[in-house]
Every structure is written in C-alpha cells, then in structure tokens.
Amino acid sequence: MKKVYIYKIFERFWHWTQALLILILMISGFEIHSSFDLIGYQKAVELHNVSAWIFLCLIVFAIFWHFTTGEWKQYIPTTKYLKAQFNYYIGGIFTGAPHPTKKLVYDKFNPLQRLIYLGLKILVIPVQVISGFLYLYFHYPAEGMELQSLEYVAVIHTFGAFLLLAFMIAHVYLTTTGHKPGSAIKAMITGWEEMSDEEIKERVISDIEASIKKSRAQLQSNVEIGDLFEAAMNKASLNAGVSSIADTRFKDAIENSGAGYFCIGKDGNYIDVNDTWFKLYKYDAKEEIIGKHYRLSRNKEDFEELQGNIDKVLKTGQIINHGEVKRICKDGSEGYHTLTMSPVYEEAEVVGVEGFIIDTTGQLLAEREMLKKQIRINDELDKKKTSKD
Template structure:
C-alpha cells in the first residue's frame, strides 16, 4: 500500500465545512420543531438562519470551484457497473470481495455515489434553500413572498432535513468500508489516501490520459499535431501497463497473453481481431477476417445461440458464454471459452468485444480418456462373462 494525494485543499475545506453546517442546521432545526430544548427557541432560530446564509455562500464558492477546475465531471451519472456496485454493498463487502470501481482523476465516486450526490445537489439542497427562504420571508409582501400557510413549506423543509440526515448516516457508515475502518476519513483530513499498486498504476495512466487530452484540445486546428498526440496517448497507456480508458479495456489486458481478442461492430462485422485470434482460427493474419460477419465462425445452430449473447452484450451485459465450438478457415473444428462485453466508445455502446481461450486440447484429452474408460469397462465385462 502506498499513499496518493487525491483530495485537494479546497475540496477538504468544502467537505468539512459543509458537514459542520449541515450538522448545525439539523441540531437547531429539530430544536425549532420542539424535538428537544438545547439552546432555546430564539437562539436556535438565530443560529439556524446565520448558518443557512453561511452554507449558501459556501455552495456558491463550491459551484464556482467545481466548474473552474472540471470537478463537476465527478457527478455525471452513469449506469456502468451500477449493478456490480449494488452487489458489492449488499453481499460482496461482507465476503471480502474487491471493490468494483477505483478512484481515479475524474472517477472518485462510484456509480451509486454519483447518483446520490447529484440528487443531493440538484434536488435536496435546492428544496432546502427554497423552502428555507420561504420560511424567512413568509407573509412579508415587501420582500416579494406571501403565502396562505406554512404547512406545505414546513413539510418539504422537514422532509429534506430527514433525507440529509439519512444521507449522513449512510455516508458515515460507508467511510468505514475501506481497507481500514478510518482510512477514508483520514484521507479526507490529510488529502492522502492509501492505494494498492494496481490502483496507483491505473491512476497514473488516467493522469497521463487527461493531461494529453487537455493538451490535444489546444491543437485542434493542427491535424498533424493532433495525430501525434493520439500516438503519444496510446504509447503512454501501453508503457504504464494499465487499462486506463474504455478503448483499451480488454485489448490492453490480453495483448501479450496469447488469448484471442475480437471486436464486433453493431452490424455484426469483425472490426478487429488480434494475432492470437487469427491463429486459433487458422487464418494467416487478422486482415483476412476484419470486415466479415461473425456468423462465418459458427454452425447454424451455434450461431443463433451466440447471436442471443451478442444482443445481450449490446444492451450492456457482460456474458460468459462458456465453451463453444468454432469453425476454422480450413473447415476443421476447435473449442474455446468465450466472454463477451459491450464495447463502449465516448460513453456509447458501439458494438461488442471479448476474448477466447482455447480448450481444444482439453476436449481431445477428455475424449481420449472417455475412450479408454469405455475400453476398460468392455474388457472387464468380457472377463466377467468368461468367468
């Protein structure tokens, strides 16, 4: 485990200031509702109002900070890996499973956190601010507001308070689910979080990618420079040895493993295969297969089953198809396991990609063992009859 600087100074200041303001607002708010008597009604109202104004100022500065340095990207919702994240929180976390997502430059939040934080920022906080202002300026026509009753305002403001309180409880619990109970809290205090070598490698690759993409944006008018930076981006990712972007999710992981890689576009045509794939199918080079339909590698019966898996992958699922039979270029047959996943480019599913692992030798060995078993059983049966 090594320490990596992940939370900036203002980010930590904003986080803890927000936590303090929400805590004060909850304590004074419930006292205003006569839940208990701690500060006295008048003092609670005064502190509640002052804290609300301070919180509003903090929100304005936080919005400016998020947009000025690009941190707003953290809250863009995504459905990728959301099922895996739910499974992790429901079961995996109690079985010691690894976390399905990792903290990178623009990926500090997992899919569930993105949805929850975005909901807080565009729904809960605005509701609290608007209903709070209605409380402050109720029945003062000079100020621009006049209502017949506070009942509906009180309902929404109190409901929002309970949502915030529930969020805080869940948030505190989840901070204890790191590799150590207090590691996440400590990271938000110091800015440094402990990560394993694999995560650090992915973060480094992601840092390089973001830096190169930002630089490339400055050279849009110069095509040769843009292409040069594209090559530099690919080289940097490969040198780091980590899968840092969606474009290299499978390909980088198996580039030197001898496993067959393939990519199929939405129209069913092979858009890419690697040397290992071509070799398993007895083709001389990948160029012989690129541009052809994937049905050529299957029997009619096997194709229909594979077609269903491809359709599921195009809907966002990752399919472990198990062992399948392939038709090679020379008409011979082979066997391999098959995994298919959606191919995502710029946030959209553009096809499917996956890998195959040859099991032909294993299948032949099993057949030979079965033949030997049948032969031995027949011999034993013959001897028993003769006796």
C-alpha cells in the same frame, strides 16, 4: 501501503465546512420544530438563518470551483459497474470481497456514490434552499413573497432534512469500511489516502491516460484545424459526387494511408474496410469481417457505448469523435485506437456510418512500460533508503 495525495485543500475545506453547516442546520432546525430544547427557540432561529446564508455562499463557491477545475465530471452518472457496486454493498462488503471499482484522481466516486451525490446536489439541497427561503420570507409581501400557508413548505423542508440526516448516517458508516476504520476520514482531513502498490500504479497510469486524452481532445478541438478539415472534406465530397455508400469509399485515397477505414450499414454489419483496418484487428483479409456485426470487436460495456454513438449518427446525422477506445482483435488480444464516425447519405437519408481509426496501442503500451519501469526504480530506491536507515 503508501500514501497518495488525492483530496485537494479546497475539496477538504468544502467537505468539512458543508458537513458542519448541515449539522448545525439540522440541530437548530429540529429545535425550531420543538423536537428538543437546547439553546432556545429564538437563538435557534437566528443560528439557523445565519448558517443558511453561510451555506448558500459556500454552495456558490463550490459550484465555481467544480466547474473551473473540471471536478463536476466526477458526478456524471454511469451504469458501468453499478450492479457490481450494489452487490458489494449488500453482500460482498461483509465477506471481504474486493471492491469492484478503484478510486482514481479522475474517478473518485463509485457508480452509486455518483448517483447519490448528484441527487443531493441537483435535488435535495436545492429543494432545501428554496423551501428555506420561502420559510424566511413568509408573510413579508414587501420583500416579494406571500404564501397562504406554511404547511406544505414545512413538510417538504422537514422531509429534506430527514433525507440529509439519513445520508450523513450512511456516509459516516461507509467511511469505516476501508482497510482501516478511520482511514477514509483521515484521508479527508490530510488529503493523503493509503493505497496498495497495485492501486498506486493503476492510479498513476490512469492519470497519464487521462492527460493524454485531454491533450488529444484539445488538439482535435482546435477551431482552425477543424474548419480546414471540414472544408477539405466538403470539397472532396462535392468533387467526388458523393451520394451513396458505394460512392463514399474513396478507396484510392485511403487504401495506403495510416488510418483504418470502415463502413457500417444500418443493420450494424460491416460493408467495407480497408487493408489498414483489418490488419489492425489482425484479420487475414477483409472478407473475414464483411457482413459481420461490429459487436464482435467490443466487450459488453464498450459495445453499449459504441452502439449509443452509432445510433446517434444514424438518427441525427452528426459527426462524432468517439475518442480513444479498446478493440478486441481476431486472436483475442487487445489494442487501442482513436475513432471518428460520420453519416453516409443516400438520397438525403442516412443509410450507414463510416469513419477512421488511428492506432495508439504502441504509444499507450510504451508509456505504461516506462511508467512501470519508473515505479520499479522508485521502489528499489525506497528499499535501499529503508535498509540504510
């Protein structure tokens, strides 16, 4: 096992400060409700109000940090591996089954954690803040709020407190399910988490792939380049008199290019591909793919994502940059390419989807091999250093 730095300083500060404030708010809040007598009603009210204001300031800083660093993307919900993660928690975790997801720098939370944390951030905590303000300014019409009764506010605020309490109990329990009972808590204190060599390799490879995708996205989102490309395509379309699928294939221009061209009908079947496309998919001739559905070149998860974007092109007519994807070739091997899709019109109606793919397999595999080689070299150096010590 080796240690990997995964939790940043502010991330740890925000986590523990939030936990402490929620704990103080719960203890003082339940004392206000006369659940027990610890510091007295008046002091509990004062402590609760001060902690609430500090918590609100922390939320503002946390929102700013999440959006400026891009960490907000960690909370985007996904159904990928959701069922596997649920099955792991209700059964696999007790039988020593492997974890269905990996903790990576751009993917720290599993699918269930994403849903729960997102729910807390956009539902539970906002409800607590709003109901708390209603409590704080109740019967103060001069300051802008006046309610007839606190009954419903009290029920909502207390229910939210019990949800937070249940979350904290479950959260603390799950921190003990790592390879060591206290490893997750220790990682959130120091920022360094223990991982196996295989997990470290996967994380570093993931970091590099994410950086590559980010660089490509920044290049592709360049406004001037985008404007020039769109203007050139519009001009070419007008000159060619584009009005139907048969007219939009631009065979002479694309047959000898390095990009693979494809055209798909509304039924999802391939209408046309160029030589580059079927060679990238390792077919012997385009006739092997024409008339077949595009699902044959994707696994289940990737197909669902691609289907969603193709449906969007067909329904809205917008051009979509699908980014880098994995393809399944005729012989079962895998490759990688970037993919863009645009609508095909016939008499002002979208009747299909066409686009281009650019192969990135060689570059991606070369980068992975260089990374693995560097990791092997570092491992050897570590072994030599250990033996000398």
